[in-house]
Amino acid sequence: KMARASTKLEEKNDYYQQAEEVYRHLRKVTEAQGLFETAGTFFQREMVMRRYQMPQYSLGRAVSKMVDIFCGYGEQPFRVIAFSVLAIFIFASIYFFSGIIESGQLIQYNSSNTPYGNAVDFLKCWYFSVVTFTTLGYGDLAPAGITRFFAASEAFVGSFTLALFVVVFVKKMTR
Numbered sequence: 001k002m003a004r005a006s007t008k009l010e011e012k013n014d015y016y017q018q019a020e021e022v023y024r025h026l027r028k029v030t031e032a033q034g035l036f037e038t039a040g041t042f043f044q045r046e047m048v049m050r051r052y053q054m055p056q057y058s059l060g061r062a063v064s065k066m067v068d069i070f071c072g073y074g075e076q077p078f079r080v081i082a083f084s085v086l087a088i089f090i091f092a093s094i095y096f097f098s099g100i101i102e103s104g105q106l107i108q109y110n111s112s113n114t115p116y117g118n119a120v121d122f123l124k125c126w127y128f129s130v131v132t133f134t135t136l137g138y139g140d141l142a143p144a145g146i147t148r149f150f151a152a153s154e155a156f157v158g159s160f161t162l163a164l165f166v167v168v169f170v171k172k173m174t175r
Helices: 008-032 034-054 059-071 077-098 117-134 149-173
Strands: 100-104 106-109 142-145
Touching: 008 100, 008 106, 034 059, 059 077, 077 117, 100 117, 106 117, 106 142, 117 142, 117 149, 142 149
Parallel strands: none
Antiparallel strands: 100 106, 100 142
């Protein structure tokens, strides 16, 4: 609170540095006592205090914030799973409106289709999104037109996210 209330940058950074040191000390003490969940919480707070010391509009601060959002500095594997589900849903929606191909037939939203028919088509797009995200690529469905760009993007995001999940999960399990 004192750091946020301060108007001088040097004073703010000093408060954030002191807070970082306190959280680091608390993390080390709780790790020594075998309280790894609590130590993880203190580690996250330590990293946030470190981020606040960086210049406000710097690349380092932006990257640190992204790491915090996506995985809580390696302490929140559920965040990676939630991001994965969200990404799959977003890409499935894109495929639903832009179209994918199944056995030569275009599958996409059709206003003249019944709600059930559109729901079935959306589930096919969801399935295609999961297969693309996980880079399985069975080949029963294929991207069409601009959807190819989105499928390639999803495959990249998916492979990166799955690797991130493995790292975060292993970090949590090896404590």
